[in-house]
Amino acid sequence: MSEFQPKILGFLCNWCSYAGADLAGVSRIQYRPNIRVIRVMCSGRVDPVFIINAFLRKIDGVMVLGCHFGDCHYLNGNYNAEKRILAARKLLSLTEIEKDRLYLDWVSAAEGERFANLVNTFTERIKNLGEIKINDGTKEMLLAVKDVLEGERFRHLTGVEYQVTEKENVYGEKIPVEDFEKKLEQILYEEYIKARILRLLQNNELTIPQIAQKLNTALDFAFKCVCSLQENNIVEMKGIRNGYPIYSANKY
Numbered sequence: 001m002s003e004f005q006p007k008i009l010g011f012l013c014n015w016c017s018y019a020g021a022d023l024a025g026v027s028r029i030q031y032r033p034n035i036r037v038i039r040v041m042c043s044g045r046v047d048p049v050f051i052i053n054a055f056l057r058k059i060d061g062v063m064v065l066g067c068h069f070g071d072c073h074y075l076n077g078n079y080n081a082e083k084r085i086l087a088a089r090k091l092l093s094l095t096e097i098e099k100d101r102l103y104l105d106w107v108s109a110a111e112g113e114r115f116a117n118l119v120n121t122f123t124e125r126i127k128n129l130g131e132i133k134i135n136d137g138t139k140e141m142l143l144a145v146k147d148v149l150e151g152e153r154f155r156h157l158t159g160v161e162y163q164v165t166e167k168e169n170v171y172g173e174k175i176p177v178e179d180f181e182k183k184l185e186q187i188l189y190e191e192y193i194k195a196r197i198l199r200l201l202q203n204n205e206l207t208i209p210q211i212a213q214k215l216n217t218a219l220d221f222a223f224k225c226v227c228s229l230q231e232n233n234i235v236e237m238k239g240i241r242n243g244y245p246i247y248s249a250n251k252y
Contacts, residue, residue, distance in 0.1 A: 061101045198249055
Protein backbone atom coordinates (compact mmCIF):
# COMPACT_ATOMS: atom_id res chain seq x y z
CA MET A 1 0.00 0.00 0.00
CA SER A 2 1.38 3.41 -0.99
CA GLU A 3 2.05 5.97 1.72
CA PHE A 4 -0.71 8.51 2.32
CA GLN A 5 0.13 11.81 0.66
CA PRO A 6 -1.99 14.67 2.03
CA LYS A 7 -3.66 17.19 -0.24
CA ILE A 8 -2.89 20.61 1.22
CA LEU A 9 -4.21 23.98 0.06
CA GLY A 10 -2.28 27.14 0.91
CA PHE A 11 -3.64 30.70 0.83
CA LEU A 12 -0.60 33.00 0.64
CA CYS A 13 -0.64 36.79 0.70
CA ASN A 14 0.94 38.45 -2.31
CA TRP A 15 3.29 40.78 -0.46
CA CYS A 16 4.97 38.53 2.12
CA SER A 17 4.24 34.81 2.35
CA TYR A 18 3.95 34.28 -1.42
CA ALA A 19 7.23 36.16 -1.84
CA GLY A 20 8.69 33.94 0.90
CA ALA A 21 7.57 30.86 -1.03
CA ASP A 22 9.13 32.31 -4.17
CA LEU A 23 12.39 32.88 -2.28
CA ALA A 24 12.34 29.25 -1.12
CA GLY A 25 12.01 28.24 -4.77
CA VAL A 26 14.79 30.39 -6.20
CA SER A 27 17.02 29.44 -3.26
CA ARG A 28 16.39 25.75 -4.01
CA ILE A 29 15.18 25.10 -0.46
CA GLN A 30 13.49 21.72 -0.46
CA TYR A 31 10.00 21.30 1.01
CA ARG A 32 7.20 18.77 0.68
CA PRO A 33 5.35 19.00 -2.66
CA ASN A 34 1.89 18.37 -1.16
CA ILE A 35 0.86 22.03 -1.04
CA ARG A 36 -1.05 23.79 -3.81
CA VAL A 37 -0.91 27.56 -3.53
CA ILE A 38 -3.56 30.21 -4.12
CA ARG A 39 -2.12 33.72 -4.10
CA VAL A 40 -4.35 36.38 -2.53
CA MET A 41 -3.66 40.09 -2.18
CA CYS A 42 -3.99 39.90 1.62
CA SER A 43 -4.60 37.19 4.20
CA GLY A 44 -7.53 39.35 5.30
CA ARG A 45 -9.19 38.52 1.98
CA VAL A 46 -9.36 34.80 2.79
CA ASP A 47 -13.02 34.14 3.48
CA PRO A 48 -13.35 31.20 5.92
CA VAL A 49 -16.09 29.88 3.62
CA PHE A 50 -13.30 29.08 1.12
CA ILE A 51 -11.73 26.84 3.77
CA ILE A 52 -14.94 24.91 4.43
CA ASN A 53 -15.43 24.46 0.69
CA ALA A 54 -11.93 22.99 0.53
CA PHE A 55 -12.72 20.47 3.28
CA LEU A 56 -15.99 19.55 1.59
CA ARG A 57 -13.93 18.76 -1.51
CA LYS A 58 -11.72 16.46 0.59
CA ILE A 59 -8.69 18.70 0.90
CA ASP A 60 -6.83 17.22 3.88
CA GLY A 61 -5.39 20.44 5.29
CA VAL A 62 -5.49 24.20 4.73
CA MET A 63 -2.75 26.73 5.49
CA VAL A 64 -3.31 30.49 5.62
CA LEU A 65 -0.04 32.43 5.63
CA GLY A 66 0.14 36.21 5.84
CA CYS A 67 2.45 39.06 6.78
CA HIS A 68 3.84 39.44 10.27
CA PHE A 69 1.92 41.86 12.49
CA GLY A 70 2.99 45.41 11.76
CA ASP A 71 4.05 44.54 8.20
CA CYS A 72 0.66 44.18 6.49
CA HIS A 73 0.51 46.06 3.19
CA TYR A 74 -3.06 47.01 4.10
CA LEU A 75 -2.29 47.86 7.75
CA ASN A 76 -4.79 45.62 9.58
CA GLY A 77 -5.56 42.85 7.10
CA ASN A 78 -3.58 40.19 8.96
CA TYR A 79 -5.20 41.14 12.29
CA ASN A 80 -8.62 40.67 10.72
CA ALA A 81 -7.49 37.38 9.18
CA GLU A 82 -6.41 36.12 12.61
CA LYS A 83 -9.80 36.89 14.14
CA ARG A 84 -11.76 35.13 11.39
CA ILE A 85 -9.50 32.09 11.02
CA LEU A 86 -9.28 31.43 14.76
CA ALA A 87 -13.07 31.76 15.02
CA ALA A 88 -13.41 29.29 12.14
CA ARG A 89 -11.14 26.86 14.04
CA LYS A 90 -13.48 27.11 17.04
CA LEU A 91 -16.41 26.21 14.82
CA LEU A 92 -14.49 23.28 13.33
CA SER A 93 -13.94 21.94 16.84
CA LEU A 94 -17.73 21.46 17.05
CA THR A 95 -17.62 19.05 14.10
CA GLU A 96 -15.94 15.72 13.44
CA ILE A 97 -13.19 17.49 11.46
CA GLU A 98 -10.06 18.15 13.52
CA LYS A 99 -9.41 21.87 13.95
CA ASP A 100 -5.67 21.17 13.49
CA ARG A 101 -6.38 20.65 9.78
CA LEU A 102 -6.56 24.45 9.58
CA TYR A 103 -3.34 26.36 10.23
CA LEU A 104 -2.59 30.09 10.39
CA ASP A 105 0.88 31.66 10.54
CA TRP A 106 3.03 34.52 9.29
CA VAL A 107 5.92 34.53 6.82
CA SER A 108 7.87 37.52 5.52
CA ALA A 109 9.27 37.93 2.01
CA ALA A 110 12.74 37.21 3.42
CA GLU A 111 11.76 33.95 5.16
CA GLY A 112 12.03 31.32 2.46
CA GLU A 113 13.45 28.76 4.88
CA ARG A 114 10.69 29.47 7.40
CA PHE A 115 8.07 28.90 4.70
CA ALA A 116 9.62 25.56 3.79
CA ASN A 117 9.79 24.48 7.44
CA LEU A 118 6.14 25.40 8.04
CA VAL A 119 5.00 23.43 5.00
CA ASN A 120 7.05 20.40 6.04
CA THR A 121 5.80 20.51 9.64
CA PHE A 122 2.16 20.95 8.61
CA THR A 123 2.41 18.15 6.05
CA GLU A 124 3.65 15.79 8.75
CA ARG A 125 0.82 16.87 11.05
CA ILE A 126 -1.76 16.09 8.39
CA LYS A 127 -0.09 12.74 7.65
CA ASN A 128 -0.48 11.86 11.32
CA LEU A 129 -4.14 12.91 11.29
CA GLY A 130 -4.77 10.84 8.19
CA GLU A 131 -6.98 11.35 5.18
CA ILE A 132 -10.01 13.56 5.76
CA LYS A 133 -13.24 11.58 5.89
CA ILE A 134 -16.46 13.24 4.75
CA ASN A 135 -19.55 11.12 5.43
CA ASP A 136 -23.13 12.37 5.37
CA GLY A 137 -23.06 13.41 9.03
CA THR A 138 -19.75 15.24 8.70
CA LYS A 139 -20.98 16.96 5.56
CA GLU A 140 -24.05 18.27 7.40
CA MET A 141 -21.82 19.59 10.19
CA LEU A 142 -19.53 21.37 7.73
CA LEU A 143 -22.49 22.85 5.85
CA ALA A 144 -23.84 24.18 9.16
CA VAL A 145 -20.43 25.75 9.87
CA LYS A 146 -20.56 27.27 6.40
CA ASP A 147 -24.00 28.71 7.16
CA VAL A 148 -22.59 30.37 10.30
CA LEU A 149 -19.57 31.74 8.44
CA GLU A 150 -21.82 33.24 5.79
CA GLY A 151 -24.09 34.76 8.42
CA GLU A 152 -24.27 38.43 9.30
CA ARG A 153 -23.62 37.81 12.99
CA PHE A 154 -20.28 36.05 12.41
CA ARG A 155 -19.09 38.64 9.92
CA HIS A 156 -20.04 41.53 12.17
CA LEU A 157 -18.44 40.16 15.34
CA THR A 158 -15.17 39.09 13.74
CA GLY A 159 -15.11 42.34 11.77
CA VAL A 160 -15.26 44.55 14.88
CA GLU A 161 -13.18 42.38 17.22
CA TYR A 162 -9.84 44.02 16.42
CA GLN A 163 -11.31 47.51 16.82
CA VAL A 164 -13.07 46.94 20.14
CA THR A 165 -10.36 44.83 21.79
CA GLU A 166 -7.25 46.64 20.56
CA LYS A 167 -8.62 50.19 20.36
CA GLU A 168 -12.12 51.11 21.60
CA ASN A 169 -15.82 50.77 20.80
CA VAL A 170 -18.26 53.57 19.96
CA TYR A 171 -18.57 54.36 23.68
CA GLY A 172 -14.84 54.88 24.06
CA GLU A 173 -14.41 51.58 25.94
CA LYS A 174 -11.79 48.91 25.29
CA ILE A 175 -13.19 45.42 25.80
CA PRO A 176 -10.76 42.86 27.31
CA VAL A 177 -9.81 40.23 24.75
CA GLU A 178 -10.69 37.40 27.18
CA ASP A 179 -14.21 38.77 27.69
CA PHE A 180 -14.81 39.20 23.98
CA GLU A 181 -13.47 35.74 23.13
CA LYS A 182 -15.64 34.08 25.78
CA LYS A 183 -18.77 35.80 24.48
CA LEU A 184 -17.83 35.06 20.88
CA GLU A 185 -17.42 31.37 21.66
CA GLN A 186 -20.91 31.27 23.20
CA ILE A 187 -22.41 33.04 20.19
CA LEU A 188 -20.63 30.77 17.70
CA TYR A 189 -21.97 27.68 19.46
CA GLU A 190 -25.50 29.09 19.48
CA GLU A 191 -25.32 30.03 15.78
CA TYR A 192 -23.95 26.57 14.92
CA ILE A 193 -26.77 24.78 16.76
CA LYS A 194 -29.33 27.04 15.09
CA ALA A 195 -27.84 26.22 11.71
CA ARG A 196 -27.95 22.49 12.51
CA ILE A 197 -31.57 22.78 13.65
CA LEU A 198 -32.60 24.61 10.51
CA ARG A 199 -31.00 21.94 8.36
CA LEU A 200 -32.73 19.20 10.37
CA LEU A 201 -36.09 20.88 9.89
CA GLN A 202 -35.74 21.40 6.14
CA ASN A 203 -37.29 18.02 5.40
CA ASN A 204 -38.52 16.92 8.83
CA GLU A 205 -41.09 17.85 11.45
CA LEU A 206 -39.49 17.38 14.88
CA THR A 207 -40.18 18.09 18.53
CA ILE A 208 -37.71 19.82 20.84
CA PRO A 209 -36.70 16.52 22.55
CA GLN A 210 -36.05 14.95 19.15
CA ILE A 211 -33.93 17.93 18.09
CA ALA A 212 -31.97 17.92 21.35
CA GLN A 213 -31.31 14.19 21.05
CA LYS A 214 -30.15 14.38 17.43
CA LEU A 215 -27.76 17.25 18.20
CA ASN A 216 -26.67 15.96 21.60
CA THR A 217 -27.46 19.27 23.25
CA ALA A 218 -29.43 20.34 26.32
CA LEU A 219 -33.21 20.42 26.00
CA ASP A 220 -33.55 24.00 27.23
CA PHE A 221 -30.81 25.20 24.90
CA ALA A 222 -32.43 23.51 21.90
CA PHE A 223 -35.73 25.19 22.88
CA LYS A 224 -34.00 28.58 23.13
CA CYS A 225 -32.52 28.18 19.64
CA VAL A 226 -35.82 27.07 18.11
CA CYS A 227 -37.59 30.05 19.71
CA SER A 228 -34.99 32.39 18.20
CA LEU A 229 -35.53 30.86 14.77
CA GLN A 230 -39.29 31.09 15.23
CA GLU A 231 -39.11 34.77 16.24
CA ASN A 232 -37.31 35.45 12.96
CA ASN A 233 -39.98 33.52 11.03
CA ILE A 234 -37.44 30.91 9.91
CA VAL A 235 -39.23 27.95 11.50
CA GLU A 236 -42.86 27.49 12.52
CA MET A 237 -44.87 25.26 14.82
CA LYS A 238 -46.92 22.74 12.86
CA GLY A 239 -48.90 21.06 15.61
CA ILE A 240 -48.61 18.81 18.66
CA ARG A 241 -47.13 15.31 18.90
CA ASN A 242 -47.16 13.32 22.15
CA GLY A 243 -47.74 16.48 24.10
CA TYR A 244 -44.86 18.36 22.44
CA PRO A 245 -45.06 21.06 19.76
CA ILE A 246 -43.57 20.02 16.44
CA TYR A 247 -41.59 22.38 14.21
CA SER A 248 -40.54 22.59 10.57
CA ALA A 249 -38.57 25.08 8.50
CA ASN A 250 -40.49 27.68 6.55
CA LYS A 251 -40.33 27.31 2.80
CA TYR A 252 -39.26 30.32 0.76
